[in-house]
Amino acid sequence: MGFLSINLQILFSGLAVGAVYSLVALGFVLIIRATNVVNFAQGDFAMLGAFAMMTMLTALSLPYWLSFLLALAAMTVFGVLFNYGVYYPLRNRSFLPVIISTLGASIFMQNTVLAIFGPQAQPLEKVFKASGFEVGGVFLDSQYLVILAVAVLAVAFQYFLFERTLLGKKLQATSQDKDMARLLGIPVAWMIAITFIYSATLGGLAGILVGPVLFVSIGMGSVIALKAFSATIIGGFGDVAGAIVGGLLLGVVENFAGAYISVAYKDAFAFLLLFLFLLIRPQGIFGEKISEKA
Amino acid sequence: MFGKIAVSWVALALAAVSINANAADPVRIGLVSEITGPNAEAGANTVNGAKLAVEEVNKAGGVLGSPLELKIEDNQSTNPGSVLAVSKLGSEGNIAALIAPVRSTQVQATAPTIAKLGLPTMIGGSDYGLTHSGHAWLFRARPNDAYSAKVIVDYGVNTLKKKKWAIIFSTDTFGTGGKNMLVDELKALGITPVLLQGYTNNTQDFTPVVLAVKQSGADIVSSYTPFSTDAAILATQLRQLGVNLPWIGSATLASDSTIRLAKEALHDTYSVSDFFADASPESQAYAKKYKQTFGRDADFYSSWAYDAVHILALAMNRAKSTKPDAVRKEILAIRGHKGAEGIYNFDKNGDGLHGYNIVKNEKGKIVFIKHTAFTPKE
Numbered sequence: 001m002g003f004l005s006i007n008l009q010i011l012f013s014g015l016a017v018g019a020v021y022s023l024v025a026l027g028f029v030l031i032i033r034a035t036n037v038v039n040f041a042q043g044d045f046a047m048l049g050a051f052a053m054m055t056m057l058t059a060l061s062l063p064y065w066l067s068f069l070l071a072l073a074a075m076t077v078f079g080v081l082f083n084y085g086v087y088y089p090l091r092n093r094s095f096l097p098v099i100i101s102t103l104g105a106s107i108f109m110q111n112t113v114l115a116i117f118g119p120q121a122q123p124l125e126k127v128f129k130a131s132g133f134e135v136g137g138v139f140l141d142s143q144y145l146v147i148l149a150v151a152v153l154a155v156a157f158q159y160f161l162f163e164r165t166l167l168g169k170k171l172q173a174t175s176q177d178k179d180m181a182r183l184l185g186i187p188v189a190w191m192i193a194i195t196f197i198y199s200a201t202l203g204g205l206a207g208i209l210v211g212p213v214l215f216v217s218i219g220m221g222s223v224i225a226l227k228a229f230s231a232t233i234i235g236g237f238g239d240v241a242g243a244i245v246g247g248l249l250l251g252v253v254e255n256f257a258g259a260y261i262s263v264a265y266k267d268a269f270a271f272l273l274l275f276l277f278l279l280i281r282p283q284g285i286f287g288e289k290i291s292e293k294a
Numbered sequence: 295m296f297g298k299i300a301v302s303w304v305a306l307a308l309a310a311v312s313i314n315a316n317a318a319d320p321v322r323i324g325l326v327s328e329i330t331g332p333n334a335e336a337g338a339n340t341v342n343g344a345k346l347a348v349e350e351v352n353k354a355g356g357v358l359g360s361p362l363e364l365k366i367e368d369n370q371s372t373n374p375g376s377v378l379a380v381s382k383l384g385s386e387g388n389i390a391a392l393i394a395p396v397r398s399t400q401v402q403a404t405a406p407t408i409a410k411l412g413l414p415t416m417i418g419g420s421d422y423g424l425t426h427s428g429h430a431w432l433f434r435a436r437p438n439d440a441y442s443a444k445v446i447v448d449y450g451v452n453t454l455k456k457k458k459w460a461i462i463f464s465t466d467t468f469g470t471g472g473k474n475m476l477v478d479e480l481k482a483l484g485i486t487p488v489l490l491q492g493y494t495n496n497t498q499d500f501t502p503v504v505l506a507v508k509q510s511g512a513d514i515v516s517s518y519t520p521f522s523t524d525a526a527i528l529a530t531q532l533r534q535l536g537v538n539l540p541w542i543g544s545a546t547l548a549s550d551s552t553i554r555l556a557k558e559a560l561h562d563t564y565s566v567s568d569f570f571a572d573a574s575p576e577s578q579a580y581a582k583k584y585k586q587t588f589g590r591d592a593d594f595y596s597s598w599a600y601d602a603v604h605i606l607a608l609a610m611n612r613a614k615s616t617k618p619d620a621v622r623k624e625i626l627a628i629r630g631h632k633g634a635e636g637i638y639n640f641d642k643n644g645d646g647l648h649g650y651n652i653v654k655n656e657k658g659k660i661v662f663i664k665h666t667a668f669t670p671k672e
Contacts, residue, residue, distance in 0.1 A: 006505055006509070009501060009505060009535070010501060010502060010505065013499050013501040014499075014501075016499075017498055017499045020498075110330070111330065114330060114334060118334075118335075118338070119329075119330075119333075119334025119335040119337065119338050120335040120338075120551060120554075121335060121522060121523050121551060121555060122554075122555075123554065123555050123557070131534060132534060139534050139535050139536070141534060213498075213527070214498055214523070214527065215523050215526065215527075215555050217332060217523060218330070218331075218332075218334060219331060219332035219371075219496075223332075223496050223498065224498075255499065255501060255502060258502040258503075259501070259502035259505060259506070262492075263491060263492060263493045263497075263502045263503050263506070264465045264492035264493055264494060265494075266493070266494065266497065266502070267494055267497075
């Protein structure tokens with residue numbers, strides 16, 4: 001393989017893995033902005049989405065696109081349950097009880113899935129039957145291409161939602177200052193519910209996309225979530241663009257470090273990057289949005 | 295006053311009941327398994343195998359006239375979880391023996407705790423060092439990786455005639471130990487591997503590994519990959535990036551879960567396998583019973599635990615006691631015990647099996663190629 005094609009190959013798979021981190025990181029960021037809380041069950045949303053998809057496809061034998069839509073719908077419903085079961089009862093407490101509540105939710109979700117589906121890792125159908133194709137010596141995995149395309153679409157949708165719609169402005173207002181938003185007549189509790197629903201659906205989407213590559217297993221979410229959380233910090237804690245860039249950067253850096261320095265220490269490089277950012281630029285690439293309370 | 299009398303009668307009655315209960319007190323074996331976490335599938339198979347054996351032991355009269363019972367603890371597929379599980383079992387005080395997890399890294403983590411407890415422990419981890427570091431209480435119900443490496447190298451060099459070896463290995467105890475064994479065996483034949491490529495468990499993307507293999511000019515790939523998900527992703531990406539070299543891997547490559555996940559990517563690959571359903575009448579009977587009871591194919595995750603329970607029961611019955619020292623002596627004295635994994639002849643280090651099968655994945659079906667056995671050094 002030529003020098004260029006080797007590096008393009010590493011870049012491509014790094015971007016694809018990074019895109020998965022980004023999708024999960026987006027979910028983190030949205031919830032952080034709306035509620036000031038890190039949702040430790042974010043990775044498990046991906047796991048649930050993948051299992052929902054698998055159930056529709058194999059147990060109910062539905063066609064792919066129908067299964068996809070139903071699985072996302074199921075995640076939307078789950079987002080509602082999560083909001084009202086995990087966050088809402090503790091909404092007036094400090095952030096710590098809520099974080100612990102999400103931790104508990106994560107354990108509950110994983111073990112419920114274990115009890116229903118058993119511990120076997122399962123394969124999941126890819127979007128396209130073709131494994132992928134080769135261009136100039138670089139193999140482009142079809143699922144990786146889908147992941148990248150969907151990540152771009154998700155970012156575009158998110159931008160449109162937040163910057164160009166009234167709902168998006170209301171969500172932004174809620175995340176910047178809940179009390180002020182309330183005073184302005186914005187239904188804060190409902191805005192937060194929408195945030196959780198959106199995050200859960202986004203997380204589920206990430207799981208459906210990455211399931212064929214990483215296989216559907218109970219622990220699949222935890223593996224991604226830690227890296228996604230690091231991506232959030234690298235990109236700027238609470239910044240949406242930061243989550244995307246942080247995720248992609250993390251994916252690419254760890255792949256190149258793996259290829260050129262040591263594959264065995266690939267994970268170490270991901271966290272080394274985080275460490276360096278915390279040391280040199282703790283506010284992340286795009287900086288933390290700080291709200292001043294008068 | 296009547297209250298006090300009533301209480302003392304109740305106490306006497308309870309004491310009488312418990313004295314009687316002692317006569318039929320079960321003999322308990324603690325089983326540490328991966329019930330939750332990424333390896334929950336393998337863990338479930340281990341528990342199934344053990345349960346099958348317990349049923350058989352009890353049907354045949356139990357241990358020393360008492361029923362045999364399993365006390366199962368979950369280690370969450372982690373090392374700290376394993377240490378906690380062993381400590382929990384040890385602190386209960388009425389455990390006669392232990393069955394440790396199948397992961398070498400977890401066995402290694404729990405070894406000091408087991409040494410303190412002084413309980414005979416059957417292990418399924420195949421890292422050579424586990425029975426060669428002076429530990430008195432670890433007994434292995436699978437052949438160790440010194441043998442798997444010998445068999446891999448023997449087949450790859452002498453039968454497939456390949457001299458440019460790429461070794462892909464997990465950086466945990468199992469993978470690193472296996473890699474070291476392979477390097478030693480190749481060295482003995484005058485061969486230096488062209489690539490030693492480690493990776494951490496639960497790696498999401500193996501592109502750098504595959505590219506390294508491509509660039510190394512290797513003509514054969516060998517691997518020690520403990521987790522099915524990693525092995526399946528590796529296989530898929532190797533084939534996607536055009537690496538179609540002959541591949542001889544560790545036992546996970548032939549396990550039911552890996553084959554199901556990797557599908558065509560693992561066709562025409564070889565692996566070492568300690569358990570093979572058609573290898574002997576005992577393994578056939580076991581495989582049949584397992585399939586009937588649990589609806590799944592048996593693999594080495596369950597067969598070693600099945601053998602482990604039978605070996606412990608046998609040793610305790612022969613020792614006519616559950617005292618650790620007596621049981622230990624009897625385990626080491628076992629010769630010619632026919633288990634599902636093979637015929638057990640324990641050497642002084644605590645290794646019971648001394649050979650491996652080479653099997654091939656032919657379009658998804660595991661086919662037996664050959665068995666290589668070694669005489670244990672006494």
